[in-house]
Amino acid sequence: FAETVLGYAKNFGICDETAYPFVDSCCIPCKRDLIIPNEVVKIEDYTYIGNSSTEAIKAALINNGPLTSGYMGHAMTLVGYNTIKEGDVISVHNGTGITYNVTINSGDPRIGNVYWIFKNSSRTNAYGCNNGYWYIMFNNPNKMIGPYYITRPYCTIDTSNNMVNCNDSDGDG
Numbered sequence: 001f002a003e004t005v006l007g008y009a010k011n012f013g014i015c016d017e018t019a020y021p022f023v024d025s026c027c028i029p030c031k032r033d034l035i036i037p038n039e040v041v042k043i044e045d046y047t048y049i050g051n052s053s054t055e056a057i058k059a060a061l062i063n064n065g066p067l068t069s070g071y072m073g074h075a076m077t078l079v080g081y082n083t084i085k086e087g088d089v090i091s092v093h094n095g096t097g098i099t100y101n102v103t104i105n106s107g108d109p110r111i112g113n114v115y116w117i118f119k120n121s122s123r124t125n126a127y128g129c130n131n132g133y134w135y136i137m138f139n140n141p142n143k144m145i146g147p148y149y150i151t152r153p154y155c156t157i158d159t160s161n162n163m164v165n166c167n168d169s170d171g172d173g
Contacts, residue, residue, distance in 0.1 A: 002068045002075055002146050006046040009150075013040035017169060045151040054114055054141065057081075060149050069118070069147035071099075076134065078147050080117040084108075090115045090135040093143055099136070113137060116144070 008014075015037030049060045049067070058081055060067060069078035071093055084090065088104045104110060115137040138144050 002070070002148055003046075003048075005075070006043070006068065006148055006150070009041075009043045010045060011042075013042040015040050043150045046148045047151060049147050049149065057116075057147060058114075060147065064149035066119070067147040067149050069116075070145040071136070071138070071143050073145075075145065076118040076120050078116055079119050079133075081114050082117065082135075084110050084113050084115055084137065086111060088115070088135070090137050093136055093138045093140075110137065 015035060016039040019035045019037040046068075049056055057067070057078075061078065061080060067078040068075065070076040084104055086104055086106050086108070089101060090104065091099045091101050092110075093099045115135050118134045118136060120132060120134045
């Protein structure tokens with residue numbers, strides 16, 4: 001799934017938000033031929049990291065910024081990681097498609113393990129999200145989708161120097 005989207009961004013580009021304003025409906029068709037974007041951004045390439053190593057994913061985050069990832073067919077942006085400590089509330093993906101929230105108590109054997117911080121597009125506190133972020137520990141790391149990082153530079157129809165200024169025009173963070 002992520003590879004399809006990244007391939008599209010590489011080959012065709014992605015237009016600005018104003019070309020496709022958010023409408024909370026399942027039934028509005030996408031009419032690409034009717035859209036005249038103000039901006040189209042293409043990525044140069046993308047790289048698959050895989051789930052072979054927690055350290056490799058951490059390094060990719062540090063060296064390349066946010067990653068495309070997720071689980072169970074739900075793509076999200078992997079923005080960070082942290083170490084589980086007493087008092088944390090995290091979601092635990094048990095490897096069979098079930099995710100449940102847990103509060104980490106004193107003596108919990110998960111203390112010291114890594115959890116991943118995802119920016120989720122669903123409602124602010126839906127599905128265990130905390131202000132749009134989801135803290136997930138995978139019992140089976142192979143259940144994490146991807147992750148991938150985007151190779152720079154980016155190119156746009158409006159700029160010739162490969163510099164893209166990113167602005168949060170709709171204020172959603």
